[in-house]
Structure formats: C-alpha cells, structure tokens
Amino acid sequence: MSAQNDDSAGVTRRHTLECMLWAGTGMVWTLVGGVPGSMPLAKAAALNPSKTFSFVQISDSHVGFDKPANPDTLGTLREAVASIKTLPTKPAFFLHTGDITHLSKESQFDDADQILKELGAPVFYVPGEHDVLDDNPGQSYLARYGKGTSGAGWRSFDHEGVHFIGCVNVVDLKAGGLGNLGADQIAWLAADLKPLSSSTPIVVFAHIPLWSIYPEWGWGTEDSARVLDLLKRFGSVTVLNGHIHQVMQKVEGAVTFHTARSTAFPQPAPGTAASPGPMKVPPGLLRTFLGITDVTFQRGEDRLAVVDHTLAGEGTSK
Amino acid sequence: MIQPSDISAWRIRHKQANTSPAASCLSVAILLMSSSLCFAQPVTIHVDNFTFTPVETTVAPGTTITWVNDDDIPHTVVATDGTFKSKALDTEDQFTVTMTEPGEYVYFCSLHPRMTGKIIVKAP
Numbered sequence: 001m002s003a004q005n006d007d008s009a010g011v012t013r014r015h016t017l018e019c020m021l022w023a024g025t026g027m028v029w030t031l032v033g034g035v036p037g038s039m040p041l042a043k044a045a046a047l048n049p050s051k052t053f054s055f056v057q058i059s060d061s062h063v064g065f066d067k068p069a070n071p072d073t074l075g076t077l078r079e080a081v082a083s084i085k086t087l088p089t090k091p092a093f094f095l096h097t098g099d100i101t102h103l104s105k106e107s108q109f110d111d112a113d114q115i116l117k118e119l120g121a122p123v124f125y126v127p128g129e130h131d132v133l134d135d136n137p138g139q140s141y142l143a144r145y146g147k148g149t150s151g152a153g154w155r156s157f158d159h160e161g162v163h164f165i166g167c168v169n170v171v172d173l174k175a176g177g178l179g180n181l182g183a184d185q186i187a188w189l190a191a192d193l194k195p196l197s198s199s200t201p202i203v204v205f206a207h208i209p210l211w212s213i214y215p216e217w218g219w220g221t222e223d224s225a226r227v228l229d230l231l232k233r234f235g236s237v238t239v240l241n242g243h244i245h246q247v248m249q250k251v252e253g254a255v256t257f258h259t260a261r262s263t264a265f266p267q268p269a270p271g272t273a274a275s276p277g278p279m280k281v282p283p284g285l286l287r288t289f290l291g292i293t294d295v296t297f298q299r300g301e302d303r304l305a306v307v308d309h310t311l312a313g314e315g316t317s318k
Numbered sequence: 319m320i321q322p323s324d325i326s327a328w329r330i331r332h333k334q335a336n337t338s339p340a341a342s343c344l345s346v347a348i349l350l351m352s353s354s355l356c357f358a359q360p361v362t363i364h365v366d367n368f369t370f371t372p373v374e375t376t377v378a379p380g381t382t383i384t385w386v387n388d389d390d391i392p393h394t395v396v397a398t399d400g401t402f403k404s405k406a407l408d409t410e411d412q413f414t415v416t417m418t419e420p421g422e423y424v425y426f427c428s429l430h431p432r433m434t435g436k437i438i439v440k441a442p
C-alpha cells in the first residue's frame with residue numbers, strides 16, 4: 001500500500017512539470033530535453049546546422065475574412081510568407097494547421113494557394129472548421145490537399161527520422177461538444193504508431209488544440225486523451241495546434257503542447273472577453289499579434305526549438 | 319422583443335393570482351395577444367457573441383423562425399435530428415425555417431458546437 005503510494009508520488013513528481021506560458025510579444029521559447037527556457041534566436045541559429053532541419057508552422061490564415069480586426073488577411077499572409085524567407089535556416093517544409101480560408105470558397109482557396117506556393121517547399125495541411133463549410137463538407141479541401149491522406153484528411157510522413165502525424169478534429173462535431181477525432185482516426189493512429197520505436201521523435205499537428213485549454217470556448221478535443229495514451233511510450237512528442245490565434249504552451253512529461261499565432265487576426269486570452277470572436281487591436285499593434293512558428297530539430301540532443309515570430313519582427317532579434 | 323414564452327409564463331402567474339374583474343379583462347387581452355403572436359408572428363433569433371438569443375423559444379406550429387448572424391464570425395444552425403441545416407452564415411446572413419411539426423428541436427452551430435439552442439413547437 002505505502003509502496004504503491006510512493007510509486008505514484010514518484011510518477012507525479014516526474015510528470016508534474018507543467019507550465020502554461022501566456023503569449024508575450026518577442027519571447028523565444030526553446031525546448032531542451034522537454035524543459036522550456038527562453039533563448040535568443042541568434043543562439044538558436046548558431047546551433048550546428050549540419051545536424052538540424054527546421055520546418056515552419058503557419059496557421060489560421062482565414063483568407064476571405066475582411067472585418068475590422070483585419071480587413072486585409074491576404075496582405076498579412078503575404079507578409080508572413082515574406083518573413084519566412086528571412087529565417088536563418090531555410091525550412092524543409094511547412095505545416096498549415098488549418099483555417100486556410102474563412103468560408104471554404106474556391107476563390108478563397110485559390111487566393112491562399114497563390115500566396116503559399118511562393119514558399120517554394122511542400123506544405124502539409126490539416127483542415128480547420130472554416131475549411132469544411134462547403135455543401136459536401138470537406139470535398140473542396142480534400143480535392144486540393146487530400147492527396148496521400150485517409151478519411152477526412154489525416155496523414156503521416158517521416159522526415160530525417162522524425163515521424164509527423166496530421167490529425168483532423170474539425171469534422172462531424174457533436175452538439176455541446178468540442179473538437180473530435182473519432183474512432184476511425186484513432187484506430188488508424190494506433191496502427192500507424194505500432195511499428196515505431198519509442199525513441200522516434202513524434203510531431204503531431206491538428207487544428208483544434210489536443211489539450212484542454214478552455215472548454216467553455218470549445219478550446220479542446222473530446223477524445224484527445226486516447227491519442228495521448230497512444231503517445232505516452234514515446235520519449236519526445238511535440239503537439240502543434242492552431243485555432244486559438246495566440247501562443248500557448250504546456251509541457252507534460254515528454255509531451256510539449258504548443259499553439260501558433262494566426263496570420264489573420266488575434267483572439268482574446270481565455271475568459272477575458274464575452275466570446276472568442278476576433279479581437280480588435282489598434283492597427284499599429286496588429287502585427288505584434290500575428291505570426292508564424294519556426295521549429296528546429298537537432299539530432300542527438302532530443303531538442304526541438306520552438307520559436308514564435310510575430311509579423312512585427314519580434315522574436316528575431318532578442 | 320416580447321416572446322410567446324414570456325407571455326405564457328406571465329399568463330400562468332396571472333391565473334394563479336385570480337383577482338379582480340379588471341385583472342381578468344387584462345388576462346383575456348393577453349391571451350388574445352398571445353395566440354395572435356403564436357399563429358402569425360414570425361420569430362427572430364439573434365446569433366451574437368457565440369450565443370443564440372433567445373436560447374430557447376416556444377412557438378405554435380406553422381411559425382416562421384429566422385436566425386440572423388450579428389457576429390463577426392460565421393456560424394451555422396443545425397438541428398441535431400436533421401430537421402433543418404443552414405449553410406455557413408457570414409455576418410448579417412439569415413436562415414429561415416417554418417416549423418410545422420410539434421416537438422422539441424435541439425440545434426447547434428456545427429463550427430462551434432458549444433453553441434446550442436432549442437425550439438419547442440406546440441399548439442397554444
């Protein structure tokens with residue numbers, strides 16, 4: 001009895017390293033062995049480049065949104081692409097974590113594609129709820145981005161020994177509920193992970209956060225616990241989400257959760273407004289709330305450096 | 319805006335009071351107003367701040383209900399039993415249905431499923 005208590009206390013100590021970091025402009029977060037700390041980007045760039053690769057997460061472009069919070073979402077997406085071209089390490093590829101468009105219109109997908117093709121490297125997408133609003137939900141999205149995916153668009157791929165998994169948690173949502181993965185996708189994920197060694201670094205990306213940030217605003221996923229259960233044997237797991245249009249991070253054991261900024265408009269911090277609708281900020285400050293996330297993997301050091309850059313240039317010169 | 323449900327609640331309270339002839343007269347007037355509202359008056363439900371207002375509405379069969387999106391983000395209106403389903407409603411877009419069959423209809427926004435509402439259709 002007491003041994004059992006001791007054991008569970010030990011587990012608790014090992015796994016209580018949890019922190020929630022609220023968005024702040026110009027912060028640079030680096031993960032070393034799963035423990036976050038701030039680090040200037042100059043130092044991140046100085047890491048041995050021959051054993052690293054980086055990729056960039058873009059999220060919540062909302063092409064087609066034209067309300068006062070940001071009347072020119074195409075312009076800010078263009079700025080995001082331009083800012084990516086100034087990064088010290090050229091990204092090997094890109095992840096777009098959904099809400100590419102605002103209303104799933106063909107013209108909105110066209111406009112987004114026109115800008116994103118300038119990136120000059122592959123983009124792996126997962127849909128946001130705004131990308132599956134067509135009459136036959138998700139058909140337009142899948143026609144464009146569904147190649148090599150299963151079901152509603154979930155997929156996995158490998159890059160330099162890192163296993164990437166794109167999950168879809170925005171379709172078939174139930175009244176009163178949160179984001180939803182569904183039994184089919186979870187069965188697929190279990191089979192996908194099965195052959196992997198526990199030392200394989202894992203990166204999971206999905207639109208709605210896979211951890212409970214603020215269920216009152218729908219900021220969580222009903223069945224994410226089943227995914228985390230499947231991932232708990234792995235030594236390095238990074239979960240990248242969008243949807244909430246602000247940076248939030250939590251580290252729980254070997255799992256790092258991180259949400260990216262939007263390239264379109266900010267949303268309020270949980271519970272600080274009447275609703276999670278677009279947050280209006282003075283035009284001069286808008287770009288300090290928008291941005292992209294640059295992730296660098298360095299082999300042999302179990303290190304994924306997650307660096308958030310704003311469109312105002314913050315995060316690049318600290 | 320006065321909703322039929324508000325009036326019927328008041329009517330019940332009034333009946334219980336069971337007072338003067340003047341009050342009874344008022345009662346009859348409200349009953350008449352209530353039934354005319356139920357049969358003829360279309361109902362508007364506003365969608366704002368990720369909330370349906372009123373969140374629950376009781377109407378007579380044949381009532382036309384219109385949802386208006388006052389929010390600066392799109393929403394949908396989807397009955398859980400499939401009775402009605404709107405397209406994505408952008409700001410100021412509307413969706414109208416006429417409710418004929420008595421029953422309770424729970425609906426939600428398929429983009430933001432925490433947003434739910436209910437329509438009760440019953441003869442007055």
Ligand SMILES: [Cu+2]
Binds near residue numbers: 368392430
């Ligand atoms: Cu909604």
